[in-house]
Amino acid sequence: MEIQLNGKAFEADPDIRLSRLLESLKLDPQQIVVERNGSILTIDQFSATTLSHGDIVEIVQFVGGG
Amino acid sequence: MQVFLNECELTVPAGTTLKQLSSQQKSDADLIILNGFPCYADPPLNEADRIVLIKRGEIPAQEELEALMMARHTPGVHDKVRNSSVGIAGVGGLGSAIALALARLGVGRLIIVDFDLVEPSNLNRQQYFVDQIGQPKVEALRANLQRTNPLVRVEAIHDRVTPDNIKPLFGSVDVLAEAFDAADQKSMLVSGFLSRCPGIPLVAASGVAGYGPANEILTEKVTKQLYIVGDGRSAAQPGQGLMSPRVGIAAGHQANAILRLLLGEEPV
Numbered sequence: 001m002e003i004q005l006n007g008k009a010f011e012a013d014p015d016i017r018l019s020r021l022l023e024s025l026k027l028d029p030q031q032i033v034v035e036r037n038g039s040i041l042t043i044d045q046f047s048a049t050t051l052s053h054g055d056i057v058e059i060v061q062f063v064g065g066g
Numbered sequence: 067m068q069v070f071l072n073e074c075e076l077t078v079p080a081g082t083t084l085k086q087l088s089s090q091q092k093s094d095a096d097l098i099i100l101n102g103f104p105c106y107a108d109p110p111l112n113e114a115d116r117i118v119l120i121k122r123g124e125i126p127a128q129e130e131l132e133a134l135m136m137a138r139h140t141p142g143v144h145d146k147v148r149n150s151s152v153g154i155a156g157v158g159g160l161g162s163a164i165a166l167a168l169a170r171l172g173v174g175r176l177i178i179v180d181f182d183l184v185e186p187s188n189l190n191r192q193q194y195f196v197d198q199i200g201q202p203k204v205e206a207l208r209a210n211l212q213r214t215n216p217l218v219r220v221e222a223i224h225d226r227v228t229p230d231n232i233k234p235l236f237g238s239v240d241v242l243a244e245a246f247d248a249a250d251q252k253s254m255l256v257s258g259f260l261s262r263c264p265g266i267p268l269v270a271a272s273g274v275a276g277y278g279p280a281n282e283i284l285t286e287k288v289t290k291q292l293y294i295v296g297d298g299r300s301a302a303q304p305g306q307g308l309m310s311p312r313v314g315i316a317a318g319h320q321a322n323a324i325l326r327l328l329l330g331e332e333p334v
Contacts, residue, residue, distance in 0.1 A: 030253060039261075060292075063300065064248050066160040
């Protein structure tokens, strides 16, 4: 299935869990912000969230320092 | 002829010059301000001129001070920002500089939250002083903000921000600045705030360490409510420390984005 990831088409496994997608992208769930179809998902929702074809996903990764 | 001396109306004979007035009213004045600008000449006064006479070491009274400080504020901007409220989560390198910039702008209310104490290693980039080492950062910053602009109301909260207190702390602000150090804290605050306080803009930062080119620090709009400042990749790590110039540039970006949002303009 295809999703929009950070504005680009992205081929993902059908019904992939968000936590699995993050793993495959080597993203630390503690250091990111995820928005799906305009709603923010908090870290406790990552493993229970299943993505669907056509979902629009934005992932922001933070680096430390301030 | 009517003029205003230190914000009080005063009648003077037509043709009176600035120096005549100052020698009559305050002969020991070190600084003469005419209509908002220091004046060293001796022009004749005009109707409704505003004159302020200041003696070195003397702090002007509150009303005088407000009028004097407002002389450099842009009309239309100041009225809006003085009625605004901004939250700052974390007052390290970014947050302390954002707070000072907003205080100088005359933002009416600042809510500053941090659990940390001032440490010697902070002084390479954070807006504290040696004699403040060991104080809670929020208390030291409140003192520095009050010294900068006593007209700003500062709410200093010495506490750790958690998902549970985000809304009580920051639910009433017009804009929130994320100014934490650790990446996981940034993520916690941004996710927590966007999900709990929809509609309030948030200006965060990521990628401000080192001494890479200043022009790589950008302000970007990420979602409807979220703006991120930084180069997106320069993490603080061994060999790439946090340094005053680049952290200051990022804080300036954040403060300017906040000002634009307060004035109803898009930051980017």
